[in-house]
Amino acid sequence: xxxxxxxxxRKKWKMDPEKYTSDDPESRAKLCFVTVGATASxxxxxxxxxxxxxxxxxxxxxxxxxxxxxGQLGYELFDExxxxxxPDLKEKFGLRIEGFDYNIDGLKKEMMAVKAxxxxxxxxxxxxxxxxxGTILEAMRFGVPLVVVPNPELLHNHQxxxxxxxxxxxxxxxxxxx
Numbered sequence: 001x002x003x004x005x006x007x008x009x010r011k012k013w014k015m016d017p018e019k020y021t022s023d024d025p026e027s028r029a030k031l032c033f034v035t036v037g038a039t040a041s042x043x044x045x046x047x048x049x050x051x052x053x054x055x056x057x058x059x060x061x062x063x064x065x066x067x068x069x070x071g072q073l074g075y076e077l078f079d080e081x082x083x084x085x086x087p088d089l090k091e092k093f094g095l096r097i098e099g100f101d102y103n104i105d106g107l108k109k110e111m112m113a114v115k116a117x118x119x120x121x122x123x124x125x126x127x128x129x130x131x132x133x134g135t136i137l138e139a140m141r142f143g144v145p146l147v148v149v150p151n152p153e154l155l156h157n158h159q160x161x162x163x164x165x166x167x168x169x170x171x172x173x174x175x176x177x178x
Contacts (some may be wrong), residue, residue, distance in 0.1 A: 013100035013101070013102070013103050014103075014105075015103065015105075015109035015110050015113070017109055017112070017113050019065070019096075019098075020065055020067075020113040020122060021120035021121060021122055022064075022120070022121040022122065023121070024121065025121050027121075028062075028064075028121045028122060028123045029064045029065065029120070029121060029122045029123070030061075030062055030063045030064050030065070030122065030123040030124075030125045031063070031064070031065045031066075031067060031113050031114050031122070031125040032058055032063050032065070032066050032067070032114075032125050032126055032127075033067045033069075033107075033110050033111065033113065033114050033125065033126075033128070034049050034066070034067070034068045034069065034127075034128045034129070035069040035107060035110070035127065035128075035129045035130065035135055036069060036070060036071040036074060036129075036130050036151075037071060037129075037130045037132045037135060038071065038072070038102045039072075039132075040071070040130075040151060040153075040154060041071050041072050041073040041074065042071060042074070042130050042151045042153070043073060043074055043077055044151075044152075044153070044177050045128075045130065045149055045151070045177065046068065046070050046071075046074040046077045046078065047077060048177055049066065049068060049128065050068070050077065050078070050081045055093045055095060055097075056093075058095060059093065059094040059095060062123070063095060063125065064094075064095060064096065065095060065096045065097075065098075065125075066095050066097045066098070067098050067099070067110060067113075068097070068098070068099040068100075069099070069100055069101070069102060069103070069107065069110070070099050070100070070101060071101060071102065072101065072102075074099075074101070075099075075101055078099040106138075107135070107138065108138070108142075111127060111138060111139055111142050111144060112142060113125075114126060114127055114142075114144045115142060115143075115144055124144070124145065125144075125145075126144065126145040126146070126147060127144055127145065127146045127147070128146075128147045128149060128175065129146060129147070129148055129149070130148070130149060130150070130151050130159065131148040131149065131150040131151070131159035131160070131162050131163040132159065133162060136148060136162070136166065136172065140171060140172075145173070146171075146172045146173065147172065147173045147174075147175040148162075148163040148166070148167070148172045148173070148174060148175060149163075149175040149177060150162075150163045152177070
């Protein structure tokens, strides 16, 4: 199970946008990129996006890829998911599923891979993110659909306030766990 052992080396993650394209115009690529941020863990979001109902919903909406930036402690959940479901994730869920802890170069390439690009047969996907201000601003710069999910485990939960305000004016969609 090469995938499970590789997970421990994800600090060397380098984004390859070519993975999120298609050679066939009839079978277009579509990416859901999930980020929990680099500073605080958000394992409840990691669990949610690796759940069977969520993966099924992605497939129903014609997503072909799930890319998960799982943060400092999420690798254990991701590794457990890989061990439980085996190396044939694409066959089992109809999605290519990848994960990494963080990207030292930032998440610009990951976010850009969500944008539609007719030249590489890619439909517009979405970003699901913790409600950290830096991540939100970066995603908004690229004009990609953004669902923000406040991390309820944070002290003084400023993320909920920010997500609510930005959602009320239509900049983001407010997401909740469960």
